[in-house]
Amino acid sequence: MVIPVHDVNPARRVPWVTYLLLIVNFLVFLRMPGVAGSATGEIGPVQLCRLEAFLQQWAAVPRELIHDRLPRLVPTGDVGTGPFGPRCLVGPPAYDKSPPLSVLTSMFLHGSWLHLLGNMLFLWIFGDNVEDRLGHVRFLLFYGICGYAAAYGFALASADSSAPLIGASGAVAGVLGAYLVLFPRARVWALVPFLFFLPLRLPAWVVLGLWFGLQAVYSYVTGVSQAGSVAFLAHVIGFVAGMLIGWPLRRGTLPPPELHGAQ
Template sequence: MIPLRDANPSRRKPIVTVIIIILNLFIFLFQTSLPPDIARQFIKTFGFIPYRFTYDLFKGYSIKVWLTPIFTSMFLHGSWMHLISNMWALWLFGDNVEDRLGHFKFLVFYLLSGFAAAMTHYIFNFNSPVVTIGASGAISGVMGAYFIMFPFARIITLVPVFGLPLFVRIPSIIYIGFWFLSQVSNGILTLFGPIFGFGIAWWAHIGGFLFGVFVANKVKKPIFY
């Protein structure tokens, strides 16, 4: 299923959402312009590595040193497909959540969602030397907030049926709910070994989503369509 757009107009321009998308694109273009060896070092320096986080924490490094990669990692991506899929989801769901929260609160919420996602990933992978990058944890928080705030907003979705395109208007409570269940099921599989992880930080998605649900329940009542 490929989400195309939502039938949920916003009142204000999603300024922060657009700025985040542009910033991610700019950083990715810079990243891809680097020589391969330098690009790999760039990712290792600004990506989130659970083992390094543990090492820095217990070695008494400053808060700035061991917290910085958590936030910088959510602006890095491993490929064009990784970037486009994340930014498309942010564009699809971010405008309405930003509209409800306001620009500044949305920015803070986005960053804290990424932080919650990284911490959840860390809990299940505290000794992992594998670098984690991407905005999907923060965007999962946005999806969690959307899930609560706009449960019956329709998501126009492309569903291939026997090779033919079928466009379906799916309530967000079903579309996002199904997406979240897929993250949980894959996250549980990773508990049986890294072979089931497919290189995706499933628990980061789960943590970010639950944080978004928690915040949305605290600040806004849902809108019904």
């Protein structure tokens, strides 16, 4: 998989919404129980139980989205003793939760530093140009629509799943899909693994096309095997949603400066 690090496609205005999304994602992550203090994502039993309770309350759960109701028992955040060691206790929900609203909150939750930094890297590189093309308010709405499409699309395919769905991946995938149709010829500096990472300047359609292809393959493999903890299908759905929304806006989009004479 190629790792993008910079695109040669300057924006005409300051991407305030992209900056705001980056800041909010980092601030929320730092407030999550346990994960921000662990570089590896490994946390102790107490923090793990608190994190499970936190995610159950604020993350999107496919079963809740489809049936629009909470389970009778949820993690309480407390730790008990079981035959095989510490275990997380469960009890009736002590909170009110709106499943549709949980999609919004889940878009700002991440399970590890790697999860957060990966999403924010792609948003940083590609978000400014899509925001520049859509405008600040429309970009914010676009971001939310892609996130909701990804979450509900995944939930429809996994209606019985009670695993929390977290991360900005679906919304960011929508940004990538829109970028692909709006700026397919923009040049992107990327690290390409070949014995070691080689920096190459590639067309955006190559970088994002490869990314989408891998997500589609992973989605199929994990769907067949029922394995994996990454919602690749949500990435695919978010990307397609971004392409569909961005497609009508292609006309009138200026090509990157280096492609029409400017350096």
